[in-house]
Amino acid sequence: MARRCNIALVGNYNSGKTTLAESILRLTHATKGKAIGLLDTSPEARDRQMGVELNVVHTQYGELDLTLLDCPGSVELLQETLNALVGVDMAIVVCEPLSDRAFTLTPLFKFLDDWQIPHILFLNKMERAHDPYREILAAYRQASSRPLVPHQYPIWQGDDLLGYIDLVTEQAYHYHAGAAADLVPFPSELQAVEQAARAELLEALANYDDHLLEELLEDIAPPESEIMADLRWELGADLIVPVFFGSAQTDYGVRPLLAALDREAPDATATAAHRQINGEEPLAQVLKTFYIPQGGGKLSLVRVWQGTLTDGMSLNGVRVGGIYRAQGTQLESLGQATAGEVVLLARLEGIRTGETLSGSGQVPPLPCAPQLEPVYALAITPSKRSDEVKLTGALQKLLEEDPALRWEQHGDTHEIILWGQGDIHLQIALDRLRRKYNLPMQTHLPQVPYRETIRRSIKNSHGRYKHQTGGHGQFGDVYLDIAPLERGSGFQFSETIVGGVVPKQYIPGVEQGVREFLNQGPLGFPIVDVAVTLTNGSYHSVDSSEQAFRQAARLAMQAGIPQCEPQLLEPIMAVQVWMPQTFTAKVMQALTGRRGQVLGYSCKEGWPGWEQIEAYLPQAEMHDFVVELRSLTMGTGGFHWQFDHLQEVPEKLAAVIVQRHKNP
Known part of the structure; x- marks a missing residue:
């Protein structure tokens, strides 16, 4: 019986994930001829020459029933990748052999290890490598909390990549275009480096296998079957990260990668057992939601964790309107889907990405990927x-x-x-x-929600509203004291009326008029941190009304506020910025260059070699901060922010803002 395995292809933008998926499809004869064009076919992807959403394809190799989830590589589309990863059995991290960019995979490695998702590293475009293989491995080891274990060693002739040595079998192979690699005599000049690389492999495996450790200590050569068994078990337990290499564009290295997956990849049953999912009730989780244009409706990509889903059954109270297997944009209709499959379910209205689906709708929800904050x-x-x-x-x-x-x-x-x-x-x-x-x-660009406040108090600001029509007139007369409050106090209204000079039934109208005026002050923005006290006034027994006193209050505020020295305030955000410590100084400089106030920095907990800066930053300076941050940190920096307080805008800048607001 075929083993079932769902594999996510992940990695940075332009690392060649889609090219690797296309190579696998070609070599497994899942498509006729070249598979190019099956993936990344949306107009948005074609326009940008990059993956912009999850693509799913299916194939078979040997005893392995394989579903590939090709994830976008842009850091701006990371949420799509994280949502997919929670439903796979393992991941292939595709990267280029660039030592100076290895650290950029740290966040991805950390997510995989936090979730204990087995993964391997595939060094793509190996023919372009400029650094020695051991230096490349050393750089990527700094980015991973799990040991990177070389499965192969490259054979070079000058700058040309000829083939590889399998470190398990110690056999050498040369690549050939359009065909499997040929077995060749072992190159004697690589004996020493191959032995050192193989020793790394065996020592890493022995850290989790006492029997293998004893063999190594006693200088006994372990059999291949034992090494293979250790590789499979330790990969499945996310204890090690095997490393392969090649060139997906030419199919070099993809065949041995497939062979290793067939031997060593964990299957869907093992993943469910590891997640302690072992019941019989149909259980699935939504990994991605699609809306198909031209009346295609809603499709939900789900991982079936246990039981069998059938067309027409009810999940969470919603009837399944079709089950499909995806081959890029092509859909194959299925009557049912069994445990371990990743399929599309039609017309699950009201069901969202991340939701747990069951027949009863009463099971505890499965863990979801963290929701990234908008930036x-x-x-x-x-x-x-x-x-x-x-x-x-x-x-x-x-x-x-x-x-x-x-x-x-x-x-x-x-x-x-x-x-x-x-x-x-x-x-x-x-x-x-x-x-x-x-x-x-x-x-x-969104408007910044500026505010106004005042710097001085005034007393007895007078407002009289008198309007005579053919019948009853309108009369209201008030005197207001206006004073500033401490920052963050908001608005306070009170009255000290004596002798009923303003009847009580009209006082709410006074407060309403004051509040209406505060919606837009003389600088053009809402006024905050102000106390207003109604101290005196007069009324007419026939013509006065709450409406008239509302208008009188507005007139009193209009006369008084300009005398209180209005001042512009801007929202200040508390930000936490994290990045590899190599970039800390540059990020601090970027913050201060945006009128930020750095409060301090410290090591980022759980992230060796990373630091976190605490700072205050005006909201007006934050719009494109993420663009500069990613530019400075090669795409690795991130931040969290929230409103903290309002602060006075420097006078010269305030004048520019007010002028721009009045004349947009």
Whole structure:
């Protein structure tokens, strides 16, 4: 019976994940001729020449029934990768043989190890390597908390990659275009380095196998079967990371990789047992949601953990409207899906990515990938005003497909703001709005929610509202004391009326008028941290009303606030920024260059070699901070932020902001 294994292909942008998937499909005859064009076929992917969402394909090799989940490599699309990883049996981390970029895989390695997901490293484009193989391994070992164990050693002739030595069998092979590698005599000049590399392999395995350790101490050569058994068990337990290499573009190294997967990859049954999923009730988890244009409806990519799913059955109270196996964009209809399969379920309305599905809908939820915080925003408006009514529904579907997106209607600026992981991420989302839902958008930077306050007090600011019409008139007369409050106090209203000069039934109207005026002060922004006291006034027994006193209060505020020295305030965010310690000084400089105040820095807990900076940063300086941070840290830096307090804007800058606000 075939073993079933679901494998995620992960790694940095441009490492060759999709090329490796296409090579595997070619070599396993899953497609006729070349497999190019089966993956990354969406308009958004073609326009950018990069993967922008999860692609799923299926094939078989030997006794292995294999589903590949080709994940996007851009750091801005990381949420897609994390959501997929929680449902796989192992991962292949695809990377280039670049020692100076090895550290960029640290966050990915850490996620895999935190979740105990077995993984191997495939050094792609090995023909372009400039550093010695051992130096490349040493660099990637610094990025991984699990030991990297070489499975092969390269054979070079000058700058040409000829083949490899299998460190388990100690046999040498030469690559050949369009064919399997040939067995060749062992190159004697590589005897010493091969022995050293093989010793690394055996010593790493012996750390978890006492019998193998005894053999090594007694200088007994372990049999191949024992080494293979250790590789399979230790890989499956996420104790080691075997390392392979090759060139997916030419299929070099892909055949031995497939052979190793057939021998050593953990299967779906082992993964379920490791996660302590061992019941009989149908159980699945949603890894990705798709909305197919032109009436295709909703498709949910799920990992079946236990039991059997059948077409038409009910999961979480929702009827399954079809079961499909994905081969890129091609769908094969299935009558059922059994434990270990990754399939598409149709028409699961109301079901979101990450949800646990069961027949009863009552099982405890399975762990989900962490939700990444949004770090970049654009304000959006439909190009056609008539499209405003359908925007909310389209955004809802967009967020179901891509949970890393957020949207809000800002309460202060009234803008619709789309949040994501970076400019590329948001541009992909906007392209989908235009292509899938015929909703072209106009964009601009979100407004900063500035505030005003006052610096001095005044007493008896007078406001009188008198309006005479044909019948009853309108009369209200008030005197207000206006004073500043401590930052963060908000607004306080009180009254010291004596003798009923302002009847009690009109006092709520005074407060309402004051609050209405505070919505927009003389600088053009809401006023905060102000105390207003109603001290005196007068009324008319016939013409006075609550409405008249509301207008009188507005007039009193309009006369008084400009005398209180209005001052512009800006929101200050508390930020925690993390990065490899190599970049700490550069990031500190970037923060201070954005008017930030660095509060301190420390080691990032659980991240050896990484540091974390605590700082205050004006919100006005944060829009493209993530762009600069990633540029400085080769894509590895990240941050968390939240509102902390309001702070005075420097006078010269305040004048520019006010002028720009009045004349946009």
